[in-house]
Amino acid sequence: MPEIVTSTNMLAIAGLLGYLLGSVPFGIIVARLMGLGNLREIGSGNIGATNVLRTGNKAAAALTLLFDAGKGAVAVLIARAWLGEDAAQLAGLCAFLGHLFPVWLGFNGGKGVATFLGLLLALTFSVGVSACLTWLAAAVALRYSSLAALMAAATSTLWMLLFGHWDGIVLTTILTALIYWKHWPNIMRLKTGKEPKIGQK
Numbered sequence: 001m002p003e004i005v006t007s008t009n010m011l012a013i014a015g016l017l018g019y020l021l022g023s024v025p026f027g028i029i030v031a032r033l034m035g036l037g038n039l040r041e042i043g044s045g046n047i048g049a050t051n052v053l054r055t056g057n058k059a060a061a062a063l064t065l066l067f068d069a070g071k072g073a074v075a076v077l078i079a080r081a082w083l084g085e086d087a088a089q090l091a092g093l094c095a096f097l098g099h100l101f102p103v104w105l106g107f108n109g110g111k112g113v114a115t116f117l118g119l120l121l122a123l124t125f126s127v128g129v130s131a132c133l134t135w136l137a138a139a140v141a142l143r144y145s146s147l148a149a150l151m152a153a154a155t156s157t158l159w160m161l162l163f164g165h166w167d168g169i170v171l172t173t174i175l176t177a178l179i180y181w182k183h184w185p186n187i188m189r190l191k192t193g194k195e196p197k198i199g200q201k
Helices: 008-022 026-033 049-053 058-082 085-100 113-123 125-142 145-162 166-182 184-192
Strands: none
Touching: 008 058, 008 085, 026 049, 026 058, 049 058, 058 085, 058 113, 085 113, 085 166, 113 125, 113 145, 113 166, 125 145, 145 166, 145 184, 166 184
């Protein structure tokens, strides 16, 4: 963890703003604006880019991916510029939690992979790039978005260690645990061979 230098009140504000930014359900917004219907009634019902892709609209999926990653990155960058590194990590974590548990959707949100990658890119660019490349390599080779996400998350703490960013290890460990928890149904389907591949409706 980074050294705590910001006051408790300011950290609370940074966390709240990070959460509110992360809770914006861009997948649902993009799907509705592009006439794709209610994303909750499509495919897995998830609000992320993978489920948007199941509509067959690659542009909508790309926009969702960009916006979901962007909200994690923006939360980190604003908190860092405004307060410092401790606030940046907290804001990133809270943006991630906002995507997973958005108040606007009854705390039933997405699985957070894009937001996870976005906040990592903003927090520690080398680690973020490494996690993104891990996801990409696994997705291309295995064709399972969920498995690629699990591999990217699992290696994120390793990348922190390899690049010498010791102050980010606690954060990536927490994020990884949450991603595995949210992906538990996917893990069960992967074991039984019932998990849909990328691009499958």
